[in-house]
Amino acid sequence: MARAVERALRERRYLVAEAGTGTGKTLAYLVPAALSGRRVIVSTATKTLQEQIWGKDIPLLRERCGLDFAAAYLKGRSNYYCLARGAEFARAPTFAAREEAALWPVIEAWSRATETGDRSELDLPDQLHTWKDLSATAETCTGRECERYEDCFVTRARALAGQSDVLLVNHHLFFADLAMRTSRAGVEILPDYDVVIFDEAHALEEVATEYFGLQVSSYRVDELGRDALRAVGDRPDLASMMRDATGELRRAGERFFQAVADGLRAGGGGAGPQRGFGARGAPRG
Ligand code: SF4
Incomplete structure (x- = not known):
């Protein structure tokens, strides 16, 4: 696996690797990452793995194996x-x-x-x-x-991240950064990087969906109607038109969510969308 990772880094290719627990996957990507001379982001799903990489694997490579690289561990604000x-x-x-x-x-x-x-x-x-x-x-x-910006711990952690060769983050931080980079704001949380390695990649889909997916709920449709009515509260000339429009919105919303619920029932239900939908779905973020 280490050789395959090294080749993928050198040839700028994608690599998907799978191996059982406890076989040394982490070291198999950390060694070529540390030797690559490029900034590599390592993103994981769980705190347990982050603590293992930060507390054990990176010190092992630096102190016992003599690999010379700068590492940083950046968390959410x-x-x-x-x-x-x-x-x-x-x-x-x-x-x-x-x-x-x-x-x-x-x-x-x-x-x-x-x-x-x-x-x-x-x-x-x-x-x-x-x-x-x-x-x-x-x-x-x-x-x-902020008057504490210069000595702020977040500022300092980001500065260290900007000097690192290997930067450890979690999937949430990685996708939050990606979402901000791709939004019109163009703001970044992470420094520029050359390579990203996802460990515990099975969790990527859920986290990526959170940042790049779209959610609708009957609650939010109702809320939109209420907001629209409130917005014309001081415009009696628009009130009746808005009541008609929000009434139609509510009815269309009910038809939509009923159709979704019927579709899920008919299809045996779906793991993802089912939780968020329903004739009276709960608010979801
Ligand atoms: S996180 Fe840092 S920059 Fe932000 S308000 Fe706190 S001290 Fe200021």
Whole structure:
């Protein structure tokens, strides 16, 4: 497999490889990737594999096998402590759940000492509600306008990613970046790269669908009708026309979702779409 990966990298070809668990697949692609002299993204589905690659395989290659390459591990923004939001929170800490207050002194001390701001350095519960106030999302991060932008952990992690030969990410981050690159905004999360290796590639379809697929639900059609009516709330001259239009939209939506439900029943159901459809489907994102 290592030879096949090396050849694919050299000849710029696609390669699909499959091998059983525990046979050394990771090393079989990491070695040629590290030796290729190009920037290679390694994308995986699970945290367990990322931790294995970052904590065991990469150190093994660098420290024990003497391979000289720069590696970085980039996670989604919400994994990093946000200096701006953290400072705001610290001024008047309020906790979503009372038991989380006990963790605050630990988090606060760590936030002053950490080099990475990566929450995985702390043994925090997965469902720590307060973390939302201590991290940023694409909506809450003010980017270059933030006064902590230069020393921000996300900025630093991205700078390190920009200097790496091998960059470890997960499928979500990879496709979020791809979606942003292909959108009109043209914004990028990842640095430019030459090669991408997908490990745990069986999970790609679901993640790619999330970023490039289209979802419709009866809830969203109803909501569109409600929004349209609200938009002409102060225009009595348009109200009756809009009531007719949204009434027709609602009826067309009901016919559509009924037809989908009938089709799925007749065809024995489909694994994907069935979950999101139905005469009264639940909201889906
Ligand atoms: S740049 Fe964004 S993530 Fe970084 S400190 Fe500022 S708001 Fe937080």
